[in-house]
Amino acid sequence: MVGGTVGCRIATYRRRRGLSQAALAGLVGRSESWLSQVERGIRSVDRMTVLLDLSRVLGVDVASLTGTPWRHAPNGADIGTSLDDVRRAFTSYQAAVGVSPGAAIRVGSLRTAVAHLHASYQAADYTDVAAGLPSLLTDVDRLHAASPPEDREAALVYVEAYVLAAKLVTKLGDGELATVAADRCVNVAVVTGSQVAVSLAMYQVAAALLRGDRVADAERVVMAMADRADRDLRSDHPALVSAVGALWLLGAVIAARRTDRPEAESRLARSAALADLLGQDANYGFTAFGPTNVAIHRVSVSAELGDARGALEAAANVDASRLPLALASRRAQVHLDLAWANAQRRRDAEATLHLLDAERIAPGAIRFNVITQEMVREMLARGTKGQTRALADLAGRAGLLH
Structure with a gap:
């Protein structure tokens, strides 16, 4: 496996493929200046979907670009x-x-x-x-x-x-x-006749497709289910409201992954209406759905769009303390998105504080997030020893240092 930072690896594999920076940038929908900054370590690859696009064009797996196995933490x-x-x-x-x-x-x-x-x-x-x-x-x-x-x-x-x-x-x-x-x-949920069970199962189908970078298929599945189940909603069926709201939230993330901001905003608006119908931060069907989770997804959607300023602005409306204490991973996600947003703007001290908050809330949320792992490595590479001591300690605890 090629050594160095993600940017160095991208540059090496790009040259092996005989591609110019302009050609590779165009194939993944980014500018030549963006790719130049990534290869020089000035900025990080800000979205998982871009890593997937780069790996596909360069003919390597994601682990070859990140330097760590994608399926499991180091x-x-x-x-x-x-x-x-x-x-x-x-x-x-x-x-x-x-x-x-x-x-x-x-x-x-x-x-x-x-x-x-x-x-x-x-x-x-x-x-x-x-x-x-x-x-x-x-x-x-x-x-x-x-x-x-x-x-x-x-x-x-x-x-x-x-x-x-x-x-x-x-x-x-x-x-x-x-x-x-x-x-x-x-297959089993359909037999039960439970709309909630079918909705939760179809959510997982879409999530699996998205993980496999089959974005169009994932979107088709999740939106078809959201549209169908939405017709049967009643305020006295909170479990179904939660399940359908979760479908709309996943649909918003998928739209953001396609860089379709208007559609992502539209789907967030529908999920917000369902959260208002639910009227509380709940956890029906283990969905964690409610007004606060919708607000958290607004931050995540901005991050997925590569909009660091938007993520910071959306985070101002999030009060994660309103979530049930058991939903640690959801509360940690806000800090991971804010760490990314601050790191993109080279506010590494603030990014480190958010990472430490995320680790305090849910250590596993850091250990199994490839973008977060790469962000930590890049901040370590560009900071001084005194500036990065707390970050280096965190990276050691998370298994990011070899």
Whole structure:
């Protein structure tokens, strides 16, 4: 693997491909001056979608540009081992090969286990989720296989477990496994007749497609589901309002990834209307949906658009303390976006403070964010020893230093 910063790696792979700066910049929709600044280390690659575009044009994977595996954090050995167990659980097919369900499994106990692991996920404790997920999936598979088709509760807990599985493997970068998990969610959710279950499952399908850089497919799926489910909304069905609101928020992020600001704003406006209908910061269906999460997504959308000033302005309207304490990863996301915005404007001291806040709230949120990792490395490279001591300590704790 080529050494140096991301900018140095991009320059090396660009030359190997025989491309000029102007040619490569044009192929990824950026200016030649932007690419020149990136290669010289003056500015960072500000969006994951740009990294994906660069890797595709240069014929290398993202890890070759970032210098670290994309699927797992550098200090993620335990996660990697646990994900092997998750993969084995996905491919056990116990019902198909005639394995007995064994002792009776109660829906209530499984729902409790799902809630526990979902709480860990929302706290960015991905190691805990990866460790507990294999046995949970085995149990829901056995229950589903042993239950009659009309057992709606068994089907719903199956969907809840596989939604969680899809979230984890999407977060950790395994797009293929995420697609499998999301597909299983949808197939069973449809049978339940629950619009909430179908909406949450389709959200995961879109998230998996987006992780695989299939932006158009992700947008088609999420917007079709949002439009359909939106017709059935009632103020007395908060779980469905939350699920549909989450779909609109994902749609806004996808529009921003296409650099379509008007459409992103339109979708944010619809999600804000649904948050007003809900009337509170809640966590129905583990969506974390509510007015504050909409405000947080306004910051994220600006960051996705590469608009550092817009992200800073949107953040002024966010009061993350209003979120339930359990939603640590959502509260940390504000600080990650603000760290990025400040770093883009070379306000590294402010960026470092936001990173430290994010680490305090949810350490895992830093360890599994490629853009954040690269931002930290670039700030370390351009700062003096005295200026970057706190940042270097954070990078060490997050496993970003080798």
